[in-house]
Amino acid sequence: MxxxxYQLDAFADRPFTGNPAAVVPLARWLPDATLQAIALENNLAETAFLVRRDGGADGGAAxxxxxxxxxxxxxxTPAIEVDLCGHATLASAAAVQRWLAPGAATVRFHTRSGALTVTGDGRDGGLLTMDFPALPPKPLDAxxxxxxxxxxxxxxxxVLAADKALAVLADEASVLAARPDLRRLAALPHDGLIVSAPGRNHDFVSRFFAPHAGIDEDPVTGSAHCVLAPYWAGRLGKTALSARQVSARGGELALELKGARVAISGRVAPYLEGVIELPVTAA
Structure with a gap:
């Protein structure tokens, strides 16, 4: 089989920056064990699998x-299936527009977190905008x-939390200097830890750690900004925000809080196109 x-760098305007994601289109769902094995073999923060459901065929229009x-x-991830992922959704939309359904201006994904719509033109590095749920964090008990x-x-x-924990620090330098204990982080009852602070050249900066999911530090995390956007919008008194995730690779995000939703925008740089060879028994 x-x-x-396809491998693409999300929240990036050129290869080798942003967050790499693998995108694997399928004609039908394969066993979960096979999907997890492919993700482990890819060894990226996320591998996205997609099956077309609107009655069309890949290679055709919308x-x-x-x-x-x-x-x-x-x-x-290499270790688990997750409920929400931003960068691999952005990469999937770019892959659909570039290879699977050229000319599609809107891509709608049906996921564990509901319908997620992506608009824009990501074929040649244009801006793509994802409609994601806003997840306002609440203060944790002592x-x-x-x-x-x-x-x-x-x-x-x-210290607050929605699905992910959020630690707010004084400044960007403190975020850059953070060296958390990954073993202790993995034991926390949260979907990873966001560390964030006001930015020097952005409204805010962040980093994200998810050792429980097999990802010590994620380069750029769209889903973390579902938590960050409502927090910083409330703190800064504005709904349109500029953000940077200050990991080693780094990535830029533009955000707009729209009530219970947040628009997360970024660019995608294609990197690799290839073929996976699977034994028939894996199907």
């Missing part, structure tokens, strides 16, 4: 009533906040 494989192409979408501070190795100005 041969499966197409088929939905509003001109959208529609896919079921799932995301796997014991939970202490556990986060101990794992981080410093006392944050504030």
């Amino acid at each position: 041969r499966l197409p494989l 088929g939905g009533a509003d001109g959208a192409v529609e896919y079921d979408l799932r995301w796997f 014991a939970a906040a202490t556990a986060v501070a101990e794992a981080l190795g410093q006392q944050p100005e504030a």
Whole structure:
């Protein structure tokens, strides 16, 4: 069995920056064990698998009533399947527009987190915008906040959580200098830890650590900004925000809080096009 494989750098305007994601289109779902094995073999933060569901066939134009192409979408880290992933959704939309359904201006993905719509033109590095849920964080109780501070190795100005924990630090230098205890982080009852602060050239900066999912530090994390956007919008008194994730690779995001949703925009740089060879028994 041969499966197409695309690798793209999300939240990046050129290769070797942003967050790399693998995108694997399927004609039908394969066993979960096979999907997880492919993700482990790819050894990227996320591998996205998608199956077209709007009655169209890949290689053709859009088929939905509003001109959208529609896919079921799932995301796997090397260790687990996750409920929401931003950078691999952005990469999937760019792959659809570039290779699978050229000319589609709207791509709609059906996921564990509901319908996620991506608009824009990502074929040649244009800006793509994802419609994601906003997840406002709430302050943690004293014991939970202490556990986060101990794992981080410093006392944050504030500790909050939605699905992910959020530690707010004083400044960008503190975020860059953070060296959390990954073993302790993995034991926390949260979907990873975001560390964030006001930015020097952006409204805010962040880093994200998810050792429980097999990702010590994620280069650029769209889903973390579902938590960060409502927090910083409230703190800064503005709904349009500029953000940078200050990992080693780094990535730029533009955000707009729209009530219970957040628009997350970024660019995608294609890197690799290939084929996966699987034994028939893997199907």
